[in-house]
Amino acid sequence: MITETGNPENEENKVSLDESQNNSEQNHHHDDIDYEAEIEALPEENPIESLSLDQILDELEKIVNLKDAGSHSRKFQQLRDAANLHIHDEIEEKKHQYTEEGNDEANFSYQHPKASRLSALVNIYKEKMDDFHKKQEEEHSKNLAERHDIIERLKNLYTNTEAGTNLFKAIREIKEAWSNAGQVAKSEFKNLNNNYFHHLKMFNEMLDLNKEYLEQEYSHNLEKRNHIIDRAKELLNEPLVQKALNELQYLHKLWKEEAEPVAEEFREKTWEEFKDISQKIHERKSELFANLEKDQEANLAKKTEIIEELKKLASPSQNVNHNYWQNAIKTVENLRLEFLKTGSVPKKVSNQTWTDFKQNLRAFNTAKNSFYKNLKDSQIKNLETKLALIKTAQDNMLSEDWETIVPLFKKLQEDWKHVGHVPRSQANKVWDEFREACNTFFKNFRDKNNATTDNWKDNFKNKRALLDQLKTISNEEGSIEKIEQIKNQWNAIGKVPKDKLGINTEFNKTLRDKLKLNKINEFDLNEENLTENQLTDKARKIKNQIADLEAEVVKLDNNISFFSNASRENPLLKDTYQKLDDKKEQLESLKQTLHNIITSNDN
Structure with missing residues (x-):
């Protein structure tokens, strides 16, 4: 908005001379105290450097979503530069960790x-800036036409004035319209402003020292001055110093633009009163700086405490294990976030505090990486030990020298328990091989042993009794527990004669019907008489399906987290949430099935 209201040229009549003198006097007063410049130099309450990367990205997104986003370009650029600095520092940290682990820096690659x-927000903002400039040009063109129209009204006021026209009211409306008119292009401003004041001068000359008009003008402006002074007095008691200083700046702008001129006897008096009040408010800046210094000292103490805690975590005083480092990693991440969230510290120690923090964070990562490097060497030795146990088990799994080999396998199993962790990529493979060898031996041992000891006919009688008991159970209270007891008793009974194997199928069918009657989501029973190895294979396949589903659930959750409005009401995420619910339902079903397989296998 055009704010210049003083006539740039010397005027010959009394009204113009008074305004010129008053403007000159006003400029003289404001040379003493430049409130605007000093207030603008005050420190920010929430400096950008105190924000975390996520907070900066959230602030950038807020600006992008504003209707007048283009008018916040300076703030956006500051936040963008801060975000780039965060990303650069974190990439450098990753590079340091990479080289600390003995890798060649030339092979380092990391996508933050x-x-x-950040790139998406910057591109969107560029598009909004283009729209903003286009709309601004249109607005400037519109405002230029409006100001030309105001100048024409002013010109007609002293060239074609109709009888009975209230000149005071008319000129007041023109001035108010000029003050409220929007901005124009800088290239148009000077000539437009000079043109306006030229015709204002001609209007004043036309008045020919109209005393009535001048007195009304003075009275009107004096009333505005008194309102400004009264508001300034209220600011003396404003508890928020920064708010008081900001409003004081606005009052000085209002004084210059709308409260000039006044009668000579009130000029110096009102200005001195306003200036004294301003000085008192201005002196309250010391409170602001004192509070800021106090907050910065508190922040320094907090950041120093975080740095000391990092030192302790990086140099533990006792022997540590995997659990220690996993817990320490979580603690360090919380400390890092707390450090970044904590506000600014005194400028003289700011750089050193940040350097100490990064160095201790790097020292922690170095110590952690060193531990896991040594742990990896230990896991390789454990793998070699387990492979030797597997070889022994496989060499003896078909032996029928029960007296010698049974104790051997028990010792192999005991030794296996005491061997430490192996590399994760090999853990399932070596365990499956060892378990298969043990299961092969003990199954052969049970088969040979049971052939001479089981009373198959008695087993058939016992199973027939359980089957008859199962058939009598209805949908009543406690029926689920009864069914489970019968199932466990059935599994504990040994084999039956080959010509009686049909009882197993009959039992499974009856059990399934009873479970359906009691609305239990139960695992399909072993109707086909699957062997133990076949059940294990089926369980392994289900485990793989569970792992795949869990990965898909994590991926969908991560995709949702990128949206600032990630509620289920968001139409963009409706399908994603539906897909996520379906995956979770499948996951729970598979986990139940796996549990039932394991339970059935154990029995």
């Missing part, structure tokens, strides 16, 4: 997970 979001 937040870089794509």
